[in-house]
Amino acid sequence: MAVENIVEIKHLTKVFNDGKNEVRALEDIGLEIKEGSFTSIIGGSGCGKSTMLRIIGGIDIEYTGEVLVNGSKVTAPSREKGFVFQDHRLLPWLTVKENIRFSLPKEQKKNDALIKEYLELVGLSDFENSLPKQLSGGMAQRVAIARALANKPKILLLDEPFGALDAITKVNLQEELLKIWQKEKITMIIVTHDIDEAVYLGENVVVMTPRPGRIKQIYKTDLGTPRLRTGSLFAKAREDIYKEFFKEAEIPFTYNI
Amino acid sequence: MNKPQKKDVFYWFLYFALPLIILIIWESFDRAGKLKPYTMPSLEKLFDTTVEYAKNGQLLTNIGVSVSLVLEGFFLALVTALIIGMLVSLFPKFDTFTDLIIQILKPIPPIAWIPLAILWFGIGQESKIFIIFIGAVFPVFLNTVDGVKTIDKKYFELAKVYEIPKSELIKNIIIPGALPSIMTGIRLGVGNAWVSVVAAEMIGATKGVGYMLSNGRSLSRPDIVILGMLLVGVFGKIMDDILRLLRKKVITWL
């Protein structure tokens, strides 16, 4: 039986307890994510976005409630749940190519064609023998994305992957990510605190609020095909999200129809 | 770190200026008749002794004996320290099991082992290798453990995400991650091994640079003593230079 919702979260609560202090990082989260969709999670610092993503990815498995990926309970990380961290997390002593090879399952270790294919996808074929220190931040993050994709995940979880990049590189990588999503049809969840990024990439935008971490609202966005950053649909969607965070009078932009 | 200096003529002038000044002062003391031959040799005497030792082969023999002892003792220490260091890093129970004894042995300096080493192994080469081993094993061991401990936890998280098996974790994360620190340990260890061999040879030996020192003293020949000291210094520096070069070749990613 096909599972329509690749991620199903019910009554998820996560409390960090270091003996002295108790932080309610997530409280009673409910979320369903359709296979093949693109979801953005947005919210201020400390509202539990990373925590939620790490739980979906199986990196953190201590929580109460129910978290199902692909219909079964998450008990450990796995290759089918690709994870792109905020830092590129390439091993500094391995070349780009070897970094990807390192991540591959045993039967694919010798598959140079696979490595090449994904480096090409992110436009870095010429850098396969470079060390991470020879790459710019944006290039390193593209390698990290290639590494995740080469493992053929069913779902790709991205935790503020472009947070540390300049605006122009960021827009380019967003476009690339969108193309990859359309081509590979992988379910994607991106955590961000950039409203434009959330609106532009996500078909669903999950807005979270802190202390305790809760879902405030889930927006469906439709920017038309192809998506336009300059169109009125984008401006409208962006305004809706802004209103979640700021009072109307504070909204610092006007329509540009 | 300060920026690397450009190695122009001025750099080399500055580099050799201090040794040159010391030589000039030394020579002028000699010319003023202030040096007594049984406490401080003239530069000329030191030079003659050096040539003599070089010609009759004693220079090469003594240095050769000490260097080969250091290599043997250090190699044993390296293998032991890496194995125990990895076991301690990988198995917390083994760490607990060995911790107290290591903490107690660590502060005992290599020279304090000399009496016991002579009782156990006599005054032959074995006792020296033992002392060198003691001197070299702790720096390598401690830096190995420290190197593994300071590997960024985020790489272990990465390994979990990609379901990396333990053997590959060791090969691709633990060993390269700890390598810079291990290389530091090796440099300290070789330095310590060199210091230990001189100490051990001074107390009971018939060959080696340490023997040159004690022999020169009993003959009241400060020229032999100083030649021995210079050999220790120069060879110590050469070994350190080689290791620094090796580190640069091995650790390309920093």
Ligand SMILES: Nc1ncnc2c1ncn2[C@@H]1O[C@H](COP(=O)(O)OP(=O)(O)OP(=O)(O)O)[C@@H](O)[C@H]1O
């Ligand atoms: N390992 C931990 N131990 C204790 N508390 C933690 C831990 N990780 C996160 N927290 C707490 O949980 C809350 C949510 O953290 P989380 O990292 O999920 O926030 P975030 O939404 O990703 O924030 P940011 O946008 O700054 O990355 C924070 O209050 C944080 O202090």
Ligand SMILES: [Mg+2]
């Ligand atoms: Mg975060």
